[in-house]
Amino acid sequence: MKTIGVFDSGFGGLTVLRELLQLIPDARYVYLGDTARLPYGSKSRKTIARYAVSSARFLADQGADLLVIACNTATALALDDIRAAVPVPIVGVVEPGAHAALTAAIASSAGTGGSRVIVLATSATTQSGAYTRALNALGLRSVEKACPLLVPLVEEGWLHSDVHTSVTLEVLRIYLLEALEQAPAANILLLGCTHYPLLKPLIETTLKNLHHPMQIIDSAEATASAVAALAMDSGPGAIVMPDRVFYATDSIEKFQRLGSAFLRQPLPPVKLVDLGG
Amino acid sequence: MKTIGVFDSGFGGLTVLRELLQLIPDARYVYLGDTARLPYGSKSRKTIARYAVSSARFLADQGADLLVIACNTATALALDDIRAAVPVPIVGVVEPGAHAALTAAIASSAGTGGSRVIVLATSATTQSGAYTRALNALGLRSVEKACPLLVPLVEEGWLHSDVHTSVTLEVLRIYLLEALEQAPAANILLLGCTHYPLLKPLIETTLKNLHHPMQIIDSAEATASAVAALAMDSGPGAIVMPDRVFYATDSIEKFQRLGSAFLRQPLPPVKLVDLGG
Structure with a gap:
């Protein structure tokens, strides 16, 4: 065993x-x-x-x-x-995450050539460029976005009550808008930090409010x-x-x-x- | 020397x-x-x-x-x-900070007996009760409020552009409202973390929006x-x-x-x- x-x-x-x-x-x-x-x-x-x-x-x-x-x-x-x-x-977790993005791209209407991945991650992760290298090696284009406030928001549990959730939604809106400016046609959102799956419902709400549907995947x-x-x-x-x-x-x-x-x-x-x- | x-x-x-x-x-x-x-x-x-x-x-x-x-x-x-x-x-920094609060209380119209101090600090600091002990020893009543998101917001520099400042102001509003619920007549705000002086202009704006003027002091x-x-x-x-x-x-x-x-x-x-x- x-x-x-x-x-x-x-x-x-x-x-x-x-x-x-x-x-x-x-x-x-x-x-x-x-x-x-x-x-x-x-x-x-x-x-x-x-x-x-x-x-x-x-x-x-x-x-x-x-x-x-x-x-x-x-x-x-x-x-x-x-x-x-x-x-x-x-x-x-990076290689498996990149492969999960590839699977999503193949299944999408855009295909691998038309797909574009936004990776949300910590500052250190985005600075390393590890996800970009892994995704590019699989033929996928990507943009990495550092989201340093998301971990503290998750750790503080600002995911539940209305008053706290409104702050987390606004932070997500700011980060996603900044990422979408660099990749306006992005269709896959890769959660490049193990804290972020807890934000998935709020990320879905934010994407809906932005009228920009994306497939959300994580590497777990x-x-x-x-x-x-x-x-x-x-x-x-x-x-x-x-x-x-x-x-x-x-x-x-x-x-x-x-x-x-x-x-x-x-x-x-x-x-x-x-x-x- | x-x-x-x-x-x-x-x-x-x-x-x-x-x-x-x-x-x-x-x-x-x-x-x-x-x-x-x-x-x-x-x-x-x-x-x-x-x-x-x-x-x-x-x-x-x-x-x-x-x-x-x-x-x-x-x-x-x-x-x-x-x-x-x-x-x-x-x-x-705790004892000098408490003494600075005492000086402010003596100078205030409420005096030491009528003054009430709100201490903003980290979770660990508020849990220790060190400020409450130091302030009580000087005859001052106080309430401590943990503000764990303020350090990340300062470190990320969300203090300048309008879009970022609106998030920081909302977080400050939530924290200050929660503290004022416990101490509605508080007149002194003690910044119990060395990151917080950088937030002073935004704290002043928040207090103005809440129509609740307070004297802001820090221990530096x-x-x-x-x-x-x-x-x-x-x-x-x-x-x-x-x-x-x-x-x-x-x-x-x-x-x-x-x-x-x-x-x-x-x-x-x-x-x-x-x-x-």
């Missing part, structure tokens, strides 16, 4: 874990949220790589024989560093499929009761509270770990 | 340094922004204390013989830990005065060319760029330091 390590800077990776639990329910999972050092999206490549490598090493030390980098920023800026440091198969499901393909390679293992272990580097109470919204199920007790710093 | 160490989780402490440079221009200054581990305001007491203590130790190692904790969150949650770890005089100037009183104790030292050294734990380019907005003057080259983690 595989032990799958899932890493994110915080809670967002739980949306990827949720898909993994459905697709590969009998694996053992170790999740790490590096909550003491988040957010990654506003930091430099060097610092992100240092944090991501130490986090990946921790998961390998916990017995992970397959690693999922369920954080777009860590994938975009540190995938090569992590691969060099940790000798287990590693799946990031596509990433889980990529992991399943790798995990199945080794064949079925012994049937034992699988377990799921959750670590965070800060405030396990907050992790417990916010985490279940991302995972959409209750979390077992979260363990605190000190990765230094 | 004193070497004054100034510590903040990021750039906000530069507003305190700005006041210090005016009041004690002939001191040597070493500034540290712990940008690799910011923000502190959303993290746990234990993690904040660990970060703040290692940062204070770094400044003491750089020769600081007086430390200014120019970060409300670090002061509110870790002042005792820092004092126990670093054997030099230490000035935080009062903190500088408290430091000056301590720094002068040792008498004038040798007259040498004073220098200012700036360290950051992440992305010195970003520090250089954002920092001058807080300091309101150009910064010398910022040095990168690795505090582990």
